[in-house]
Amino acid sequence: PDFVIELRSPSDHLKTIQKKMKEYQENGTRLGWLIDPQTKTVEIYRPNQEVEILENPSTLSGENILPQFTLNLEHIW
Incomplete structure (x- = not known):
């Protein structure tokens, strides 16, 4: 897929999801979000780039993969 979201549950091992x-x-x-409600962090995966880690973001943008898509994280934290 061009875009994936993984939402870490309390029973998930972080290293397994990162793999x-x-x-x-x-x-x-082309775009992946690993959302971790436990630490209020999001890891953003893009081709040929280092993983970007956001701490306690209020929203996420679908960038050029999902134009005009925004995920509101305020209700998750």
Whole structure:
């Protein structure tokens, strides 16, 4: 897929989900969000870039993959 979202649950191991996100990226995913409500962080995965980590963001943008899409995170935190 061009875009994926993973929402970490309390029973998920972070390293396992991060590995899955890298696999998505290696297989052509253009934008990935790993949302961790426990730490209020979001890891953003893009091709050929380092993972960007946001702390307590209020929204996320779909960028050029999902133009005009914004995810409001205020209700998740």
